[in-house]
Amino acid sequence: MSTEIPSTGENDVAATPFGLLAEFETVEALVRAAERVRDEGYTRWDSYAPFAVHGLDEAMGLDRTGLPRIVFLAGLTGCIFGLVLQWWTNGVNYPFVISGKPLFGLPVAIPIAFEMTILFAAFGALLGMLGLNGLPRLHHPLFKSERFRRATTDRFFIAIEASDPIFDAQDTRRLLEDVGSVAVEEVEA
Amino acid sequence: MIRDGSPNRFLFPKWTNLLRPGIVIAAVGGLVYVTVIVTFGFSPKTINVGYKPQQPVPFSHRLHAGELGMDCRYCHNTVERTARAAIPPTQTCMNCHASVRTKSEKLTPVFQSYATGMPVEWVRVHDLPDYVYFNHSIHVDRGVPCVACHGRIDTMDEVRQVQPLSMGWCLDCHRAPEKYLRPPALVTKMDWQPDGDQMALGRQLRKTYHINPSTDCITCHR
Amino acid sequence: MSSMSQTTSGPRYWRSLDDLAQTPEFQEMVGREFPGEIWESIPPATRRQFLKVMGASIALAGLTACRWPAEEIVPFAHRPKGSDPGVPKQYATVMELGGAAQGLLVTSYDGRPIKVEGNPNHPDSLGAASAFAQAAILGIYDPDRSRSLVHRQQGQEFAKTWADFKAFAAEHFATYQKRRGRGLAVLAEPSSSPTLARLRARLLEAFPEAVWAEHTPCANTSEPEGVARLFGRRLRPVLHLDRARVVACFAADPIYDHPSALRHARGYAQARRPEAGEQMMRLYAAEPTYSLTGGIADERVAVAPSALPALILALVRELTSVHGLSLDGVDAATLSRAVPPAGSERFVRLLARDLAANRGRALLVAGAGAAAEVHVLVQALNAALGCVGTTVDYIADPDAESPAPESIAGLTRSLRAGQVSTLIILGGNPVYDAPADLGLAKLLDGVPTSIHLSGYKDETSRRCTWHVPAAHFLEAWGDARSWDGTLSVAQPLIEPLYDGRSAIELVATILGDDLANGYDLVRATMRGMAPAGAGFEQLWHDSLNNGVVAETASEPVRTSPRPAAVGAAIAAAAAPPAQAGQTGLELQLVPDRKVYDGRFANSGWLQELPDPITKVTWDNALLLSVADAGRLGVKTDDLVRVEAAGAHVELPAYVLPGQADGVATVSLGYGREAAGVVGDSVGANTYRLRTTAAPHVVMGARLTPTGRQHKLACTQDHHAIDAVGFEARVHRLPELVRETTLDSYLADPEVIQHEAHHAPLFSLWKERTYEGDQWGMAIDLNSCIGCNACVIACQAENNIPVVGREQVINGREMQWIRVDRYFRGEPETASMSFQPVPCMQCEDAPCEEVCPVAATQHTADGLNAMVYNRCVGTRYCSNNCPYKVRRFNFFNYHEHVSGVQKMMYNPDVTVRSRGVMEKCTYCIQRIEEARITAKKEGRPIRNGEIVTACQQTCPSQAIVFGNLNDSESEVAKLRENNRAYAMLAELNVRPRTHYLARLRNPGGPAAAENKETA
């Protein structure tokens, strides 16, 4: 988790632009460009594609996400909750004699404990994902770019944020241009 | 699609990014709110406690049970024998009022009833649902004081409900009667206080009288 | 006696409930949960059959959330001495049916009767009560009861008051005084009431030329006649089944259709206890159709009524010739020609053998259906076998000395002759139930003044110029004698709800008596009979308290049969039966086991009570033998047109195993037109087929299938069954309803335990041990006679609703305890088994584990509790109940409330709302009551202190309830009995209710192999 790089733009200064946006036409171009940007050592940048491009993660050098840990913990909580709920309500708080059976039996408790595990874990997965991705976030500087609308259809982009420590208006633009982009534009914050 | 110059896209204003914290707060806050409303708003404590209907005769328990110090059982004389602590017949009132306050305006319904034989129509204050079968005699017999359920009647001018009379409330006592038990002889003593520790006394009484109240459903529901 | 004062102020006390039901809030709330209009959208038939009964509690029970409307407490102004509000009291009284009294104890709650039990002090009750008596509670609160006097002039009705009637009576009967009562006639129901007898005497004194006739449709007239012929005087046989070792019934049902039925049932059970160590009684029955007696008989043969004389003759012959019984007046020649009817040879042979072997311990009984000569021979044999004084006593008919009343036939003759100008009808419903050939209805129109005293504005009332409402027997003072002559005083439990008067009060009014109220009348009679001088008040008090007047049972009289009579009877019996119209069948008309002669037609409880034999509710069916049905090509439910005595009726057929060939049986009492909401047009009126000449059996009835159908509402459907189901039933029965023969039982007392074997049972968890009081029940199938008394007792005790014909057809009947009836053997000769099935209170109850809201769970004392107010109605528990003893409120069966009927409810039992499961809990309210009392008195619950409703009323004491952990309790002992078994034990649900296997006592090797069947 520590290595997660929150992709935010909150701390942008109004004067400075958000960053530079480069458009690509093919997966290959995107991946190749990504590798370059990665190798240049940029940290506050991201690439965009209408679908999950295999290999792009490696190309960008992303670490494994901590989502599984969240989900596991959520699931564990659910399981314990399910068991305790059944044990306490039927076994401790108001015990009934039902069909002469013991007040609490593990086999009987399994189905509900299981369902609770799944339920909690599932919420963990969705909310965890949204949380780590900083979603929902309806406003974002990139949405100002008309070009960027095709990011969800058939075009591929790389955006390097101005807030990146080694960002330099000219160098970065040059870099983006010669990694095979079809267009590079500046996106204001 | 986009290529055929469609209008500029709608940009959500920046403040919409407060949506995320907003949702979280709303979710948590809403949960708390509902819980609070349900636990306190709908509980019998809120709904039923304090119910104080208007009675045909402004009979004052404070005066009779309190100042005059009449025993509950003088009027509610069936409480030790039967399930109900019967509302006394007009007769009982007249035992005294034949000679006391015979001119009182307030008592006209009583005098009329006595004369005509038509009953005085009191309004029930402590009204359990009809599927609850509560038996006064056994509780009184085991040393559950009147005050435990009816409160300090001897301080009320008009009787009002002071306990929720909810199932959970009944269970509290059925699970731990020692909190309320006292020597059966003293059940009607409204202001009685144990010399020592109530719990100690209660536990001791439980032992001597073998008081193990049942929490089976059929104890109260049939 | 406090009952009077209590009831006087009573009615005001319970107004509170009604008031509550009238308050707008209540109405509104009821509206919210059970909206009335919706019934418009339900098929009218369904709606019509819903019974409109419920207590205010129900709507409240449905709503826990909101604060219910203000409830008023309405205390007495003057509380009666010794009465605590909310504490039930019991009062002794009697119910008269068919001219004999049945002693009752009636529970009164705050001044309103809510439950009828038997009176242990009464010789003909012994603590039991018949279904009829139990249902009286529903009857008294019936909103259809007549509420006012009616005077009819030129077809117009005018409501009148008693004052009006008094005035009218005063001057009207004054005129008859002058004419010495010429033109005055009274038609009464036969009664054993001394007071009525006294008043009748006085009436005939005041009006010497008046006619006093009596009529009741279902009386056994042939027995008194036969007895009179034999002994030359009016005697009444009192039977002692308990002393008999051999009992033979000829078209008789002594344990059900007899004034002493309850006592007989008790005697039967006592004589059948193998534990008693004595020789077990053997019961023979020869009858045209199944009766309860036939159902429990060891040897039964189906014979047509017309064949009965031949059967008796054959028996007499066998006894005299083979067993050397000497019977004076026997004409050997005639006898030698006697041959037993086809199929009954074995029966006759065995019966004769047993009778001869048990002289002095035998008993023969014939029923109303049997001809007088049969009765003569039956009683003659009783005498010849030396049974008089042991198994049968003859007592003088209590009203033997008073002149015999005119018959209804005689009365109609004088009506036709126009000799009657004023006819007073004291109860009864002759227009409906008089023999059809008399045409009474028409004649009645010709009578200038006719006064009908009746609880309902019934068929007769509608044709009389005056209708006067009768008081229910629980509303009136009176007196009556039991079959053995014991006198009882009937005291009212409540003031007349609808301003009714009793018969004696009416007669007194007519006589212009100044003391025209029942209380004084009865006391006057008692005074007359009381031993002279002091102690009358004491006697009076004791009589009311005990329900019987001490030492009033009639003494047996010494008597001897007249040989001439025997000879005549044999001659008559030998005469070829009058086979009028050889073509048709013999149509047997019998009183119904539920509505009797029709007087109970408006009782929902009785209408919905499954007939013990056919399990049919809400209808009377045409019972046919398998062969006859085949011949006619009809199945059960097919409508058949029955033509007899120049009239015709359409009835649904019911193919009954064990029905005699050539005999069709229908019950009377249905097809009422003026019974009330419940009873109107239920079934078909078979009185139309009845004539004075042939009241019981109509020869040459013609049956023709109509091709149409009428679905019979059976609670146990045994007919539309396929091969698969049939086979399964055949295999299961021997294990479910276990029985064996006495011989094999004596040979191996453990034989019952070996009848079923299953894999060893073990639990996946440690079974809990049950300390303290642990309730259990044992039902002795050897004693059960299947009489249904328990069913009604339970219905009354537990506020069980009536659901109506449609719902029964849908399989939604509500009775908590049912009596399963199975047939075994070939359809022609099938034998019958009864098995009462209440909730088994399983220790590992399968219903409990499946309830998602824990609405049914186990109590500390081992009961399978059902918490109505917790139930959400998933019906899962019922699905998982192997005994299917749970009942569900598919609708709000207490929809429409009549203020009066709310009073009937047992306040100690919740009235269940719609959508709630309900079932037997061993009368938990009684257990709780006893528990609390015991605690207050600081003692354990006594053995036998708690009695369940079904157990209390069971005539043969087949049901035993008690504490299984108390080795002294009878139930604990019975559990150890080697006849005891648990039904479906292999399921390991550990039922708390066990059965004791039935022992059959056949006279010889079974004719046919005992193969189970339906």
Next chain:
Amino acid sequence: MSEPAVDVSGLDNTWDDPTQRAPLILGGHDLASVTDAIAGIVERPQPPKAWWIAFSIASLGTITLFAMVAYLLWVGIGVWGVMIPVGWGFAIVNFVFWVGIGHAGTLISAILFLLRQKWRTSINRFAEAMTIFAVVCAGLFPAIHVGRAWFAYWLFPIPNQMRMWPNFRSPLLWDVFAVSTYATVSLLFWYMGMIPDLATLRDRARTKLRQIVYGVLALGWRASNRHWHRFEMAYLLLAALATPLVLSVHSVVSFDFAVAILPGWHSTLFPPYFVAGAIFSGFAMVLTVIIPARQYFGLKEVITIRHLENMAKILLATGLMVAISYATEFFMAWYSGNPFESFALLNRALGPYAWAFAIMITCNVIVPQVFWFRSMRRNLWVLWIGSILVNVGMWFERFVIVVSSLSRDFLPSSWGYYKPTAVDLLTLAGSFGLFFTLFLLFLRFLPMVGIAEVKSVMPQAHLDLGEHAGQGDYHGEISYQHVYPYVEKEEDDS
């Protein structure tokens, strides 16, 4: 971008040439055109007439359903045919049926995902939607079938003044938890999968309203790869969670019967038997719905014959499983030697409900056999009719299990015959109305095919061979793509 070596301009992608891999998307689509094809359906101003007709019929059904439910709550359970001994009738039958229908959705989206069955991408969105609507229909019945529906909330462990808790030993309670969990998780899964497509719709939207609505629904998704990275993981995890869940749900449903002691119910066979049946009926329902849908919305190139044929094969396979279950039931009944059990089964086949049993066998065992033949599998009419028949058969399977077992249990005296009432029938019909209403709304307003997912299996989604030869920084999927271009080895029909 290189074209597949075979001509795919035609619509036949069902050849079985081992050297060639059949493409999953036909008609030579590129990323843009495929987006047009799918998103276009939602964007066109007017749906086809067929949609309107279907919708008006369906919503009529929905109205009937609600009318029936209102009537039921007003009057009482008695308006149904249920009685003693048959305490459960249509309500529970419908419940089990609808839950079963749901399963195919989860199966296609989750299990096939884990099995890397890429052909799922064209149909999984569709199937998931079906799951949710089916569960909605299913969830209705347990709620209304109780006698006092207004107290149905007592089935949930809510603290209350009575201090009462539900009885956790009751299978019915397990049901409550299982089904509600299932509904929730399916909804999450469905929605999450849809987020990128909602973003697509947002970005393509012309009207402000659409932009706002889809914008909000898309939660501001901007196709960032850092997001995709976690998204994929979350999707994988949800799939991994949904798989055991879907198996558990119908197992729990089967416990309602298996845990009871009733002959014909009390059987350890039920869980697998029910799950197989559920998948069977679920796939049948997918076919029933998808065949007309692809027809009318011009998606023949995305949902190809191959997809349909694969489903037909699954139908055949699960059909056989069900058949084996039936056989096993009878065998066990006989083998156990338990007279009650053997009677229950005998009664099922030959008793009063033999007719229902016959329908069940015909539709569930005999009908699927036609799918042994390829020509039949590819004949849309046969497929469609067949799938409908299977649905009928599966409904009757539940009817047979519930009703025939209840109608004749231990004591012959309490046997009875259950007949449904008009209300029963109308309620069943109405539930279909509700199902299709929701479904048609889905087709109208949401992308019925996962656009992003479809793209990911298109040639354009994959790196070209050679260009990165020697660069060792590809592993996993990528490097493996180098070896077999466009050939997903792990994709292997059924």
